[in-house]
Amino acid sequence: MKSLLVFLIALLCASVAVSAPTAKSYQISTEDYPPYNHYDDKNKTIVGLATRKVRTAMEKSGFEYQIRLYPWLRAYNRALSGARHCVYSTARTTEREALFHWVGPLVTVEWALFAKKGTPAASIQKLEDARQFVIGGLEGDASLSELKRQGFKTESVVTNWLNKDKLVGQRIQLWIDDPVYIDFEKQKGTEFFDYVKVVKIASVDLYLACNIKTPSAEIELLKKSVAASDSR
Secondary structure (H helix, E strand, C coil), rough: HHHHHHHHHHHHHHHHHHHCCCEEEEEEEEEECCCEEEECCCEEEEEEEHHHHHHHHHHCCEEEEEEEEHHHHHHHHHHHHHCCCCEEEEEECCCHHHEEEEEEEEEEEEEEEEEEEEHHHHHHHCCHHHHEEEEEEEECCHHHHHHHHCCEEEEEEECHHHHHHHHHHHCEEEEEECCCHHHCCCCCHCCCCCCCEEEEEEEEEEEEEEEECCHHHHHHHHHHHHHHHHHC
């Protein structure tokens, strides 16, 4: 009986080991933010300029991985849950610095303010002029968080394109975003509006941010893979 019990325990342990994920399997989250990272309906996969670099880095480094698409805050919070959990495309800020290993940069974006044509906000000349208006942006996004930290009046949405509707209806008077993203949506045929870019705030590098508990040796492999793809 004792030997049978030992055999059953050994068999159970073996089955658990087989079903467990591999030690170097990465769980990667991202948001829908074309052309950098977004879902391709035709091919049923996540694509984009940043996605291409992430996939190349993972494959060259020999790591198994999954990329999943979520609203930004959920994607970001998943990366905080443990080792080998990552999120992109992520702005590298002072508040986030110690939470992650930073792989990249993957892409560079522009933070700019947009206004509806013909409105008072469309005539501003500099960032300080925006203090009298409400600025809309994506909840949890570094650009909006920075404006909020500086004391600007802000409102957030969980789905980025909702800012367009709010700007058209003047529930916000300015929208902070990347002009490449807005142009991509326009070319895609998304319902649009008359707008003008009024102020460029900054150019910002975006990264693959991996949970700080991820082994440093693996992060170095990923960094080298991204750097190699940039040098080609």
